[in-house]
Amino acid sequence: MSGKRADRGTPGSTGAATSAAKPGAGTAEDRAPEPSPPVAAQDPAADWENALRDPRDRRLPRVAGPSGLVIFGVTGDLSRKKLMPAVYDLANRGLLPPGFSLVGFARRDWEDEDFAQIVHDSVREHARTEFREEVWQQLAEGMRFVPGDFDDDQAFEQLRAAVEELDTSRGTSGNYAFYLSVPPKFFPKVVEQLKKHGLARAPSGSWRRAVIEKPFGRDLKSARELNRVVHDVFDPEQVFRIDHYLGKETVQNILALRFANQMYEPIWNRSYVDHVQITMAEDIGIGGRAGYYDGIGSARDVIQNHLLQLMALTAMEEPVAFDADSLLTEKLKVLKSVRLPEDLGEHTVRGQYAEGWQGGERVIGYLEEDGIDRASTTDTYAAIKLEVDNRRWAGVPFYLRTGKRLGRRVTEIAVVFQRAPHSPFDSTATEELGANAIVFRVQPDEGMTVRFGSKVPGTSMEIRDVSMDFAYGESFTESSPEAYERLILDVLLGDANLFPRHQEVEESWKILDPIEEHWETHGEPAQYASGSWGPQEADEMLARDGRSWRRP
Numbered sequence: 001m002s003g004k005r006a007d008r009g010t011p012g013s014t015g016a017a018t019s020a021a022k023p024g025a026g027t028a029e030d031r032a033p034e035p036s037p038p039v040a041a042q043d044p045a046a047d048w049e050n051a052l053r054d055p056r057d058r059r060l061p062r063v064a065g066p067s068g069l070v071i072f073g074v075t076g077d078l079s080r081k082k083l084m085p086a087v088y089d090l091a092n093r094g095l096l097p098p099g100f101s102l103v104g105f106a107r108r109d110w111e112d113e114d115f116a117q118i119v120h121d122s123v124r125e126h127a128r129t130e131f132r133e134e135v136w137q138q139l140a141e142g143m144r145f146v147p148g149d150f151d152d153d154q155a156f157e158q159l160r161a162a163v164e165e166l167d168t169s170r171g172t173s174g175n176y177a178f179y180l181s182v183p184p185k186f187f188p189k190v191v192e193q194l195k196k197h198g199l200a201r202a203p204s205g206s207w208r209r210a211v212i213e214k215p216f217g218r219d220l221k222s223a224r225e226l227n228r229v230v231h232d233v234f235d236p237e238q239v240f241r242i243d244h245y246l247g248k249e250t251v252q253n254i255l256a257l258r259f260a261n262q263m264y265e266p267i268w269n270r271s272y273v274d275h276v277q278i279t280m281a282e283d284i285g286i287g288g289r290a291g292y293y294d295g296i297g298s299a300r301d302v303i304q305n306h307l308l309q310l311m312a313l314t315a316m317e318e319p320v321a322f323d324a325d326s327l328l329t330e331k332l333k334v335l336k337s338v339r340l341p342e343d344l345g346e347h348t349v350r351g352q353y354a355e356g357w358q359g360g361e362r363v364i365g366y367l368e369e370d371g372i373d374r375a376s377t378t379d380t381y382a383a384i385k386l387e388v389d390n391r392r393w394a395g396v397p398f399y400l401r402t403g404k405r406l407g408r409r410v411t412e413i414a415v416v417f418q419r420a421p422h423s424p425f426d427s428t429a430t431e432e433l434g435a436n437a438i439v440f441r442v443q444p445d446e447g448m449t450v451r452f453g454s455k456v457p458g459t460s461m462e463i464r465d466v467s468m469d470f471a472y473g474e475s476f477t478e479s480s481p482e483a484y485e486r487l488i489l490d491v492l493l494g495d496a497n498l499f500p501r502h503q504e505v506e507e508s509w510k511i512l513d514p515i516e517e518h519w520e521t522h523g524e525p526a527q528y529a530s531g532s533w534g535p536q537e538a539d540e541m542l543a544r545d546g547r548s549w550r551r552p
């Protein structure tokens with residue numbers, strides 16, 4: 001069993017390392033290229049705040065104060081690929097406090113050193129910023145592992161002891177975020193155990209926060225019940241529901257582009273917009289996530305959260321301020337105004353991938369995947385049409401689609417405009433002209449495209465589509481942080497702007513529940529070949545409205 005302190009250096013080594021940089025020193029994101037100098041392993045009680053810093057100056061880096069992060073489910077896929085690397089990247093950018101501590105909890109008979117080795121491997125494989133030994137060594141000093149099952153009271157007592165020991169040895173000051181990176185069915189159990197073992201309430205002057213992964217419930221009823229359990233233990237301001245899409249740089253940029261500029265808002269409405277298409281296409285299959293995915297499906301997995309959040313940000317009114325309450329108010333108004341089509345059979349499609357070709361390789365169908373019930377009717381593709389019943393958007397369809405094993409990985413929001421009401425040109429001149437569009441490219445090629453018509457050089461008047469691109473890589477020297485990097489930092493800072501509140505989660509389930517109920521009673525999902533752009537039925541769905549999907 002564990003209890004031993006982590007190696008103070010690279011796993012496997014015995015060396016201890018310290019450096020002398022001031023916490024946060026030289027780390028201004030907009031002044032120095034990343035990575036910046038690491039924070040020091042120094043007296044944990046050292047003053048980490050710059051008293052001269054004006055908290056209103058947003059150009060200064062947001063550095064977390066004394067704190068620790070406890071990850072439940074630390075051996076899992078998300079933790080290894082995203083959370084551990086994000087913690088390292090934050091440390092590497094000098095955004096974590098000197099005594100920052102990371103506690104892992106899972107069912108493994110590991111010592112602290114074994115855990116540190118796992119984190120090390122995950123960082124080497126997945127971190128965004130370069131590996132620096134001195135940063136790693138300082139981080140590794142604050143790593144602890146607690147082995148145990150979520151049912152195991154003794155393990156939670158050991159966790160309490162670990163947290164208290166870190167308060168003393170690392171100066172974490174009782175400030176802890178508990179990250180529930182666990183299968184959703186365990187959310188209630190872990191929350192109850194935190195309460196039972198006195199971990200949910202902070203000592204005076206400190207804070208405790210709970211970070212809850214998605215999906216939050218599998219329908220409205222279960223989301224409400226989960227919320228009841230969570231709020232029996234934590235106050236609303238202690239709870240951070242993760243929707244990692246809100247941590248993506250380009251998703252935050254939707255609000256910047258819309259509301260920091262003058263040119264979009266006048267045309268951002270039913271008078272000019274024909275329709276909006278929101279696409280989240282993945283080329284991967286379900287990988288090793290059969291246990292989670294089967295019975296959940298694509299719509300619950302990503303439409304209920306990521307895509308409806310993207311839609312809300314695209315459609316919302318300007319918030320009175322960029323703060324959590326104002327953002328919630330406006331997003332909620334959109335979600336509450338959503339109207340489902342009367343005929344769900346005509347305006348929604350679900351699909352399931354069959355075998356096919358992906359990246360030059362033959363891949364198996366969903367029903368052949370390990371751990372999948374051979375008769376499963378789980379959707380791996382979903383397309384739905386929604387409308388927003390308000391003055392700005394009445395009559396403008398929002399088409400949302402997502403799928404696994406599609407042609408390529410791409411997420412985008414395309415605002416497609418109406419045709420010009422009149423053309424002075426001969427109809428042959430505009431034969432090849434499509435609709436104008438503004439496209440937010442969320443990933444992988446982050447940026448924005450404006451598509452419009454232009455005269456083809458030559459002696460005749462021929463007008464064809466061209467596009468004007470904004471690409472992050474060309475316009476900025478700063479690279480985009482990973483979503484989890486941003487969100488973990490926000491949790492440590494207690495900044496809730498980018499976290500959906502429960503009301504949003506509920507409204508989103510209210511939109512999805514009738515669709516899921518319809519699908520349950522109406523036949524099987526349509527099959528589509530892996531590597532294609534989804535079932536033909538989805539093309540037919542748009543064709544009935546006289547439109548077609550973009551091929552991003």
Ligand SMILES: NC(=O)C1=CN([C@@H]2O[C@H](COP(=O)(O)OP(=O)(O)OC[C@H]3O[C@@H](n4cnc5c(N)ncnc54)[C@H](OP(=O)(O)O)[C@@H]3O)[C@@H](O)[C@H]2O)C=CC1
Binds near residue numbers: 105148292
């Ligand atoms: N993976 C992804 O890409 C994404 C995941 N998410 C969400 O993140 C969360 C975690 O997902 P993911 O990492 O994929 O899940 P995994 O199944 O890969 O990992 C689950 C983790 O929970 C632990 N665990 C399971 N049961 C118990 C138990 N009874 N007692 C103690 N530990 C237990 C496992 O530990 P052990 O090693 O002991 O089994 C493992 O560390 C889920 O809520 C998921 O919906 C959200 C977005 C993307």
Ligand SMILES: O=C1O[C@H](COP(=O)(O)O)[C@@H](O)[C@H](O)[C@H]1O
Binds near residue numbers: 282301302411
């Ligand atoms: O939340 C989820 O998101 C991932 C895709 O995330 P991305 O950042 O790579 O776009 C998806 O694969 C997973 O099924 C879902 O749970």
